[in-house]
Amino acid sequence: MNIRDTASLVTGASRGLGLALARRLAAAGSRVVLVARDAAPLERAAADIRAAGGTAHAIAADIGDKQAIYPLAGQAAALVGPIDILINNASTLGPSPLRLLLDTDCEDLERALAVNLVGPFRLGKVVAGSMALRRRGVVVNISSDAAIEPYPTWGAYAASKAALDQLGRVWAAELAEHGVRVLTVDPGEMDTQMHADAIPDADRATLADPDDIAARIAAMIGAGEARAPTGARLIAPRFEVQP
Amino acid sequence: MIPAASQASAATARLVGAAPEATPEAAPLRAGREERDQVRLLAIDTRHGRLLDRAATDLPALLFPGDLLVLNDAATLPASLAGRAPSGAAVEIRLAGPAADEGGTWPAVVLGPGDWRTRTEDRAPPEQLAAGDVIRFVDPSAPDRRPAGELAAEVAAVSPLSPRLVDLRFDRAGAALFAALYRVGRPVQYAHQDRDLALWTVQTAYAGPPWAVEMPSAGRPLSWQILAALRRRGVELAWLTHAAGLSATGDAAIDAALPLPERYHIPRATAGAVHRAAAEGRRVIAVGTTVVRALEGAARDGHWAGGTGTTDLVLGPHSQLRAVDGLISGIHAPAESHFRLLGAFAPAPLLDAAWRRAQAGGYLQHELGDLCLLAPGMAGPTLSETRRPAAGP
Numbered sequence: 001m002n003i004r005d006t007a008s009l010v011t012g013a014s015r016g017l018g019l020a021l022a023r024r025l026a027a028a029g030s031r032v033v034l035v036a037r038d039a040a041p042l043e044r045a046a047a048d049i050r051a052a053g054g055t056a057h058a059i060a061a062d063i064g065d066k067q068a069i070y071p072l073a074g075q076a077a078a079l080v081g082p083i084d085i086l087i088n089n090a091s092t093l094g095p096s097p098l099r100l101l102l103d104t105d106c107e108d109l110e111r112a113l114a115v116n117l118v119g120p121f122r123l124g125k126v127v128a129g130s131m132a133l134r135r136r137g138v139v140v141n142i143s144s145d146a147a148i149e150p151y152p153t154w155g156a157y158a159a160s161k162a163a164l165d166q167l168g169r170v171w172a173a174e175l176a177e178h179g180v181r182v183l184t185v186d187p188g189e190m191d192t193q194m195h196a197d198a199i200p201d202a203d204r205a206t207l208a209d210p211d212d213i214a215a216r217i218a219a220m221i222g223a224g225e226a227r228a229p230t231g232a233r234l235i236a237p238r239f240e241v242q243p
Numbered sequence: 244m245i246p247a248a249s250q251a252s253a254a255t256a257r258l259v260g261a262a263p264e265a266t267p268e269a270a271p272l273r274a275g276r277e278e279r280d281q282v283r284l285l286a287i288d289t290r291h292g293r294l295l296d297r298a299a300t301d302l303p304a305l306l307f308p309g310d311l312l313v314l315n316d317a318a319t320l321p322a323s324l325a326g327r328a329p330s331g332a333a334v335e336i337r338l339a340g341p342a343a344d345e346g347g348t349w350p351a352v353v354l355g356p357g358d359w360r361t362r363t364e365d366r367a368p369p370e371q372l373a374a375g376d377v378i379r380f381v382d383p384s385a386p387d388r389r390p391a392g393e394l395a396a397e398v399a400a401v402s403p404l405s406p407r408l409v410d411l412r413f414d415r416a417g418a419a420l421f422a423a424l425y426r427v428g429r430p431v432q433y434a435h436q437d438r439d440l441a442l443w444t445v446q447t448a449y450a451g452p453p454w455a456v457e458m459p460s461a462g463r464p465l466s467w468q469i470l471a472a473l474r475r476r477g478v479e480l481a482w483l484t485h486a487a488g489l490s491a492t493g494d495a496a497i498d499a500a501l502p503l504p505e506r507y508h509i510p511r512a513t514a515g516a517v518h519r520a521a522a523e524g525r526r527v528i529a530v531g532t533t534v535v536r537a538l539e540g541a542a543r544d545g546h547w548a549g550g551t552g553t554t555d556l557v558l559g560p561h562s563q564l565r566a567v568d569g570l571i572s573g574i575h576a577p578a579e580s581h582f583r584l585l586g587a588f589a590p591a592p593l594l595d596a597a598w599r600r601a602q603a604g605g606y607l608q609h610e611l612g613d614l615c616l617l618a619p620g621m622a623g624p625t626l627s628e629t630r631r632p633a634a635g636p
Contacts, residue, residue: 057417057418058418059418059422060422070442070443070446071321071425071426071442073318074318074320074321074421074425074442074453075418075421075422075425077318077450077451077452077453078421078452078453079417079418079421081451081452082316082451082452126446126450129447129448129449129450129467130316130449130450130451132449132467132470133314133316133449133451133470133480133482134451134482177471177474177475178471178474
């Protein structure tokens with residue numbers, strides 16, 4: 001899909017990969033709605049994009065809150081038109097430092113599922129019907145290698161991301177006949193606040209720049225079925241940006 | 244119309260209404276089908292004068308490959324806003340449509356104190372507003388809190404049609420306005436329902452921009468199971484956006500003038516699809532009276548290439564249809580303006596017979612009720628002798 005003159009919705013857009021993706025999409029000519037819980041940093045991010053010549057709006061909302069989803073989707077479509085690109089990037093690790101499953105409260109698992117799995121499902125339900133009618137749309141679910149590898153202490157997050165991966169595969173199978181692509185993306189290890197929360201003593205020099213990863217994900221959206229087929233699980237650091 | 248048992252439950256609902264958190268979420272709808280796949284469909288074959296009792300899920304089998312189905316993709320705004328007039332009197336504002344442009348005024352209807360549990364025609368009239376009056380809106384989740392910075396609007400103009408029809412200028416625009424509308428607004432409610440309809444209940448499965456102030460309800464039963472089956476059968480789907488307006492206001496002058504002029508946007512691709520279908524002798528079926536108004540309004544005004552416009556077109560038995568061959572709509576009684584519009588598609592005796600069949604057969608009216616399909620010819624094994632009219636290539 002050509003990103004120019006599209007409408008995008010990016011969750012978790014006040015910092016890290018989400019912010020980098022919102023900037024990339026706006027720079028490529030998409031009208032972008034940024035979503036995150038905290039209004040102040042989100043407003044600043046949207047203002048920065050506008051100052052750089054892009055179109056951006058901020059909507060403060062919690063993706064884990066059932067009541068927030070329809071108002072969020074309605075506001076977004078009112079501001080930028082029906083959504084063509086949905087980036088499910090917002091996610092929660094749960095309490096930091098991370099805990100063994102035996103020490104994880106059930107409520108923390110439920111919260112991880114609400115934000116990382118049920119929220120993207122709800123948002124997909126609201127947004128992808130319009131995409132299917134118009135035969136135009138890309139949904140990107142940001143996952144993690146924790147969805148595949150059994151890293152101790154990552155249980156709640158890992159289970160939610162593994163479920164999100166499978167949800168994306170079924171979405172892709174169901175939406176293919178309507179021309180809507182669904183991609184699952186493992187962004188790799190990035191130098192973000194979330195990574196610092198999870199692994200405080202990591203060597204930041206070994207971590208990817210979120211803006212570099214965002215450029216690769218934008219390239220996936222722009223690429224056709226040959227390079228980024230619907231239903232695929234793509235490893236962003238290995239996806240080459242072609243000129 | 245309302246059976247005695249429901250009167251009691253309406254009274255209960257009023258009591259429960261004092262403590263909204265006590266309203267059971269699973270309470271049944273009194274006058275609607277909770278599940279999309281329970282919706283019934285009365286097929287009215289306008290060519291052969293026949294009536295068929297079907298389900299909405301039978302729609303793909305009733306249409307022909309090559310038919311073009313046009314849907315209204317407008318999402319439904321939370322268009323009912325509780326507010327206070329300058330005197331402090333409670334008013335309900337129902338937005339009648341979106342502003343024509345960002346920062347523009349919004350048409351709106353003023354209702355008096357009370358809520359949806361009273362039929363609009365039984366509500367006390369509101370305090371009369373004048374240009375320059377400011378309405379301050381109340382967040383219904385915190386009605387006693389009146390924080391500074393809460394949404395307000397100035398009456399920019401009062402309509403000559405009725406003092407209750409006004410143009411409002413909100414005190415903010417863009418993202419700030421829509422954030423406030425979705426915070427303080429609630430979907431327009433119906434006295435024939437048992438409980439508040441949630442925002443998600445009044446959306447179609449393919450909704451996009453929130454232009455409608457009441458749900459384009461003919462599309463509500465169309466699940467993606469049905470839409471996918473239609474596409475697999477070779478029925479083409481196209482869409483437009485039409486700002487479906489208020490169905491009732493309780494003001495005699497306004498209600499007599501409904502539907503008010505409504506804004507529409509017809510994508511170029513949809514205009515092209517309608518032309519191709521017409522040129523190839525394929526049928527164009529509108530999902531909802533709003534789609535008929537948009538397509539026929541555009542045809543009347545010569546907007547054949549698509550685009551954005553406003554239509555005041557009101558169709559009836561003597562209207563000549565230029566763009567649309569068939570219609571999917573709700574179940575309408577002869578007194579309704581929608582019933583008059585059906586007259587553009589079928590002769591009065593057939594519509595009267597359909598209404599009697601709907602009554603006798605237990606079809607449900609209203610926004611969450613059942614459907615009718617009016618089309619010249621129906622596909623399907625029970626009508627194998629029916630020839631498709633004006634067959635395409």
